Amino acid sequence: MPDIRTPQQTRSIEKKDRIIKAGFELFCEQGYYRTTTTQICRRAGISTGALYSYFKDKKDIFIAAFTDFLEGEYFNRLLAALSDFSEQFSIDSFLDECVHVLTEIYLNSYAALTELANMQLEDQKIMDKFSRFEDIFMAAVVDALAAHSIKTDNLPEKYYLVYILIETLAQEKLFHNHNTVDYETLKAEAYRIIKGYLLLEQG
Incomplete structure (x- = not known):
């Protein structure tokens, strides 16, 4: 060779x-x-x-x-949208943007992400290389939240739990996996939980 x-x-x-x-x-x-x-x-x-x-x-x-x-222009452009708020910041609009970003990623790249997820389960080297996919997204969100004065202890760890809810919303919005779940009600409940969790120490 x-x-x-x-x-x-x-x-x-x-x-x-x-x-x-x-x-x-x-x-x-x-x-x-x-x-x-x-x-x-x-x-x-x-x-x-x-x-x-x-x-x-x-x-x-x-x-x-x-x-x-993962490091291409398209993905970076989507991440950049998370911190691009020309209007007054609100947690609801920010969460809307997070859901939108993940929905766009899944919509345009679902086959790619599925294959990557499969290979990560089967190959430790690939798992080690790409385990930062969620970390990249979560770090961008944490930085954007901190930039808009959402400050609380253990923000990265708290946002990891928030990310799970946002990911669930994005997948339900795109794929409609559950006929018994109304998306708008699911979104309202998720936002209520997230805001109570992140803003608890804000007063």
């Missing part, structure tokens, strides 16, 4: 990017185990030898593909 190299020239960078893009598409379409490096090469339009000059194995491509996805 040739040494793994970091591309420097534009043509080489573009070739590596094609491999990452092809791998990401195939992982989302048919899963990690059903995807082969031969399929990735075919879709990327490159030779097997070229693939192994940039990546040591399929797992290496998987990690690169999902790192690119």
Whole structure:
């Protein structure tokens, strides 16, 4: 196997990017185990030898593909929206934005996130690499809350519990998983719990 190299020239960078893009598409379409490096090469339009000059194995491509996805412009743009309040801040509007952000992520990337979640359960290396997905989102929310004077002890730990409620709202809004649950009532109850919890020490 040739040494793994970091591309420097534009043509080489573009070739590596094609491999990452092809791998990401195939992982989302048919899963990690059903995807082969031969399929990735075919879709990327490159030779097997070229693939192994940039990546040591399929797992290496998987990690690169999902790192690119999680740290990409789209995801960062969604996170930036959490702190972009031109109007007067309110906890309700902030929570609305949190739900909206997660809904948009699931709507556009559900297959990708499902595949990543599956692989995290099966591979410790991948779990270690991507366990920060929720941490990235939660850290952005905690920073935004602190910037708007929502200050309480153990805010990161408290927001972890809040995140679970927000994630539940986003998934229910998008997928309507429970016929017996009215979304607007669920949202009102969740917001009541969250505000009582986060604002308890605000007076």
